[in-house]
Amino acid sequence: MKVRRPAGPDGTLEPVRTWVEFSEGSGAPRVVAHAERELPPGGIPAYLAARGSGARSFVLWAGEDRRERVATLVTASAASGVATFQVLGPQGELIGTFVREKALRGRGLRTRWTVTQAGGPAAVGFKGRIFWWCVWWPLWPVQALIVLASLLGGGGDVARGPRRIIWRVDGRARLEFRSGGDRLLLHAPETDWRLGAALLVLLRAFDSPLGEPWDAAKQ
Template identity: 65%
Template structure:
C-alpha cells in the first residue's frame, strides 16, 4: 500500500493585540508540517514539523548559501522542537550537482539525495537520485520528455503571457513539467506529483524520514514562477 507525504504551511493563530513571537521574545513557531496518509481512511496525520536550520550567520548566510544549491533543514517530531527526527545537510555543491545527506536523531545516515541540475552534464532534465544504505539506488527525472517538448514549443506564447501578467498584474503562465518517477530496476519506489507537492512511497523499504526530507527539499527548488518556502527573509 502506498503512503503519501506532503508538506503544508502551518496556519498560525493571531496573537492577542497583534503581538508576534519575535516581539514577545519567544521562538518563532515552526512554519511547515509534513502530513502523511496510508490510504486506509484518507486522513492526513502530522508526522514531521519542518524548518530551515540556520548557520551561524543567520538568515543572510542561509540565503547566500542557498543560491549555490546548499540547503539545511530539520524535521522535528513536535512543534515545540523537543525531539529531532531527522536533519538534512549539504554534503557538497559543485557544477550544478548538489549532494544532501539525511541524518537521524543520533547522527546516523538515513540516506542521501542527489540533485543534478538540467544541462549540468548528464542530461536535458533535472535528475534526482535517492540512495539508502542496504537498498537499491533509485533515479528519477523531472518531467517527461514529451511534456517538456510541448512546453518548449509553447514557450514564446508563455513568454508573452508572462510579460502581460507583469504589466497588468493578472494572467497565468504554465509551469514546466514537475512530476518525478523514481526507478530502481523494474521497481518504482517513489513518485513526486506536482499537484499538491506529494511524495508517494510505493516501496516498503523506503525510510519514511527520507521521503519526508525529500518532500521538504523538492519545493525549495521551485521555479521562478513559484515561491520556495525556504527563501524567506525572516
C-alpha cells in the same frame, strides 16, 4: 549540532510554517514532521547566499515545540549544478542521501535526482517526462509575456514546467512525486518514511521561480 531558533518580536519562538502530512490508503492524513531551515552562523543572509549554489539545510521536527528532531538534512557538496545531500537521524546516523544534477549540467536534458537509502540501492528519477517538456518549451515565449503582464498588474496564470518524478530501481517504481497537490508516493514499503519526508521538503525547496520555494523567505 547547534540549533538556531528564530524569535518573534516578543522573544517567543515563531511557529513552524511548513509541515509534512502522511496517510496510508484511504486513512486521514496526519502531521508527522515540521520543517524549518537550519541556519548557518551568518543567519538568513548566509543561508540565501549558499542557497544560490544549490545548498539546502533544514530540520524536521516531531512537533511545533521543536523539542524532538525527526531528521536533519545537510549539504555534503554543491558545485557546478550538482548537489549532494545527507539525511541524518536524531543521533547523527545516516538515513540516506540525495543527489541532484541540474538539467544541462549533469548527465541529461532533465534534472536528475538519485535517492539512496542507507544500505539500499540507488533509485534514479528525472524531472518531468520528455514528451511534456517538448510541449512546454515552445510555449515559453508566451509564458514570458504572461509573466511580464502579471508584473505590470495585468494578472494571468503561468503554466509551470513538468515536475512529476518517478524513481526506479531495475525498472521498479519505488518513489513517485506528483505535482498535483505536491504529493510523494512511497511505492516500496521498506522505504524509511523520514527519507520520504525529507525528499518531499527538499523538492519543495527547489521549486521553480514560478513557484514558491518554502525556504527562500528573506525573514
